[in-house]
Amino acid sequence: MNWYGNWALFRRECQRFLRVWLQTLGAPLISAMLYFAIFGAALGQRIGDAGHGFSYLQFLVPGLAAMGIIQHAFQNTSSSLIQMKYLGMLQADLLALPLNPAQIVLAFTAAAMVRGALVGIGILAISRLFVEFTIADPPLLIGSALIMAAIFGLVGLLTGIWAKNFDQVALVGNFILTPMVYLGGVFFANSMLPAGWQKAPLLNPIFYLVDLFRRGLLGAGQTPPEGALIAVSLVMAALFIVAMLLFRLGWRLKS
Amino acid sequence: MTPALTIVGLAKRYQNGADALQGVDLEVGRGEFFAILGPNGAGKSTLINIVAQVVTKSSGHVTVFGLSIDKHPQRTRMLLGFTPQEIALDPFFSVREVLRHHSGYYGITDNRAWIDELLERLDLAPHADKNSKALSGGMRRRLTIAKALAHKPRLLILDEPTAGVDVALRHSLWAFVRELHRNGTTIILTTHYIEEAQELAERVAILRAGQVAACDRTNALLASFGYRRFAIELRxxxxxxxxFASGSTEAQGRRIVGEFAVGRGQEFFSWLGGIADKVVDLRIDQPRLEDVFLHLTGKQT
Incomplete structure (x- = not known):
C-alpha cells in the first residue's frame, strides 16, 4: 500500500489552501468578527437569554465556529476538484496516480478537516475576545468538529465530482448549503422560534451537528447527544463510501 | 519475458456513441522504442489514456509488464509514466514543488537528486523556483515530461511530447529520451512529426479509425512500401x-511530380525512356514513413 503517496496528496491539498491563507483562513475570521460586532454591539442585548442561562452571544459562539467549519471544509474539496477539472489536471494529477479510491477520498477529506479545524479554532479564539466562555467537553467539541468537517469535506468532494463548472458548485453552496446552515441552529435556539415552527429544525441534518458542537463547548444542547453522534457518524461513513465508489467508477471524472 | 505492454481486443465507445477504438491488438516488448501514428481522431490518445487508466475501456484487456490493469490498478500505474496531450499544471506551485509532489504520489520520500537531474536535462533548472503559471508553452510541456519521469517509470508513454517545443529543445529532449531508452526504459510515443517517429522508433503502429492499419518494424514498413516518389524537370x-503513376504537372507541364507503384516500374521506366531527350533532371526518392502513413490513412495526393 502506497501510504506515502496518500500523505503526499494530503500535503498538496493542505498546501493549496495555505498558499492563499488570506482568503481561506483570514476571510472567515473577518466575517466572524463582523458578526460579533453586529450581534454583540448592536443586537445581542435585545435578544436576551438563549436558554440554559447562556447569553445570546455565548450561544452564538459555537454557531459561528460550526458555520465556519462547515463552509470551509466544503469549499476546500469542492474548489480543489472543480479547479482540477477546469484546468484539465484530473488526468495526470489525480486519475493516473497510484492511489486507490479510498486513499484519494481520505487525502481530500483529511485536508478539508485540517482547514475546517483551523477555521474553527480561529473563530473560537477571536470570539474569546468578545465573550466569556470555557470549554465544557473538549472530547465532544473536537470529535463533533472533526465529524462535521469530514461530512462537509465529503459533501464538497461529491459536489466537485458532480459539478461541471464553478457555477454548479456555487449553486450547491448558495442554494442548498447556506440556507441549511443559516436555518440549522447557528443563530437561534429552537425555543426562540414561533410555537408552530419549533420542531422544523429537527428535519435539518445540520441542526444536529451544530447542536453537538454547541454541547461540546457550552455543556448544554437541545437534543440528546448519543443518538445524534451515532447518526452523524453513520452519515460520514456513508458519504465516504459513496465518494469512494464514484472514484472507482470514474463517474464524471473519466470519459 | 513478459512484454512491457499487451493489448488484446481493446474497444472504446464514448458516451456520445463514438467508436474511438474497435478491437485493437498490440504488443510492445520490454525496452522497445515504439511509436503510434494516425490522423486526428484515429484513437491514439484514447489508446494511451486507457493504458494510463484515465479513460475507461469498453472491452478488451490491457496488461503492463504482465499485470492486468483491471486486477492491479495501483501496481500498473506505478510502473508507467504518462504525459497527457493537454498540458495542465498546478497553478499553486513552483516547478520544483510540482516535481516534489509528484514524486511523493509514487511513494518517493526524498527525490532531490533525481529532480535536479531532470531539471538539468530538460532545461528547466533556471526556472525551478518559478510558479508553473509563469512558464512558456515549451517549458510547460517539458515540465509535464519531467513529472512523468519523476518516479523513474519502466514504461514511459508520451502523447505528442514535442508539440509546441522549438527545434533546438526538441533535439535535446529526444537526446534525453534516447538515453532513457538505452538505459532500459520502454518508450511509447505518439507524434504528429512523422519524421521523428521514423528517426526514433524501432517499431511503429499506424492507427486508422480505431483499428491498427499496420504494425511492423520501421525498416520493414519502409522496405515493403510499394510506391516511390519522383520529380522530373523537363525542357x-x-x-x-x-x-501507372499518380501526381501532377507543374510549370506549364515542364515539371512532373508524383509517385509510381514499384510493381509497375517497367511501364514507368519505358515511359521515361520515351521522353528522355526532354529530361533535364530526375529524382526518385527513398520512401519515407510519411508516405507509408499517407497511403495507409488514405490521404495520399
Missing part, C-alpha cells in the same frame, strides 16, 4: 503519364 511540356 518542354509533357502530359502526365496515365495509368
Amino acid at each position: 518542354a511540356a509533357v502530359p502526365f503519364p496515365a495509368g
Whole structure:
C-alpha cells in the first residue's frame, strides 16, 4: 500500500489552501468578527437569554465556529476538484496516480478537516475576545468538529465530482448549503422560534451537528447527544463510501 | 519475458456513441522504442489514456509488464509514466514543488537528486523556483515530461511530447529520451512529426479509425512500401503519364511530380525512356514513413 503517496496528496491539498491563507483562513475570521460586532454591539442585548442561562452571544459562539467549519471544509474539496477539472489536471494529477479510491477520498477529506479545524479554532479564539466562555467537553467539541468537517469535506468532494463548472458548485453552496446552515441552529435556539415552527429544525441534518458542537463547548444542547453522534457518524461513513465508489467508477471524472 | 505492454481486443465507445477504438491488438516488448501514428481522431490518445487508466475501456484487456490493469490498478500505474496531450499544471506551485509532489504520489520520500537531474536535462533548472503559471508553452510541456519521469517509470508513454517545443529543445529532449531508452526504459510515443517517429522508433503502429492499419518494424514498413516518389524537370511540356503513376504537372507541364507503384516500374521506366531527350533532371526518392502513413490513412495526393 502506497501510504506515502496518500500523505503526499494530503500535503498538496493542505498546501493549496495555505498558499492563499488570506482568503481561506483570514476571510472567515473577518466575517466572524463582523458578526460579533453586529450581534454583540448592536443586537445581542435585545435578544436576551438563549436558554440554559447562556447569553445570546455565548450561544452564538459555537454557531459561528460550526458555520465556519462547515463552509470551509466544503469549499476546500469542492474548489480543489472543480479547479482540477477546469484546468484539465484530473488526468495526470489525480486519475493516473497510484492511489486507490479510498486513499484519494481520505487525502481530500483529511485536508478539508485540517482547514475546517483551523477555521474553527480561529473563530473560537477571536470570539474569546468578545465573550466569556470555557470549554465544557473538549472530547465532544473536537470529535463533533472533526465529524462535521469530514461530512462537509465529503459533501464538497461529491459536489466537485458532480459539478461541471464553478457555477454548479456555487449553486450547491448558495442554494442548498447556506440556507441549511443559516436555518440549522447557528443563530437561534429552537425555543426562540414561533410555537408552530419549533420542531422544523429537527428535519435539518445540520441542526444536529451544530447542536453537538454547541454541547461540546457550552455543556448544554437541545437534543440528546448519543443518538445524534451515532447518526452523524453513520452519515460520514456513508458519504465516504459513496465518494469512494464514484472514484472507482470514474463517474464524471473519466470519459 | 513478459512484454512491457499487451493489448488484446481493446474497444472504446464514448458516451456520445463514438467508436474511438474497435478491437485493437498490440504488443510492445520490454525496452522497445515504439511509436503510434494516425490522423486526428484515429484513437491514439484514447489508446494511451486507457493504458494510463484515465479513460475507461469498453472491452478488451490491457496488461503492463504482465499485470492486468483491471486486477492491479495501483501496481500498473506505478510502473508507467504518462504525459497527457493537454498540458495542465498546478497553478499553486513552483516547478520544483510540482516535481516534489509528484514524486511523493509514487511513494518517493526524498527525490532531490533525481529532480535536479531532470531539471538539468530538460532545461528547466533556471526556472525551478518559478510558479508553473509563469512558464512558456515549451517549458510547460517539458515540465509535464519531467513529472512523468519523476518516479523513474519502466514504461514511459508520451502523447505528442514535442508539440509546441522549438527545434533546438526538441533535439535535446529526444537526446534525453534516447538515453532513457538505452538505459532500459520502454518508450511509447505518439507524434504528429512523422519524421521523428521514423528517426526514433524501432517499431511503429499506424492507427486508422480505431483499428491498427499496420504494425511492423520501421525498416520493414519502409522496405515493403510499394510506391516511390519522383520529380522530373523537363525542357518542354509533357502530359502526365496515365495509368501507372499518380501526381501532377507543374510549370506549364515542364515539371512532373508524383509517385509510381514499384510493381509497375517497367511501364514507368519505358515511359521515361520515351521522353528522355526532354529530361533535364530526375529524382526518385527513398520512401519515407510519411508516405507509408499517407497511403495507409488514405490521404495520399
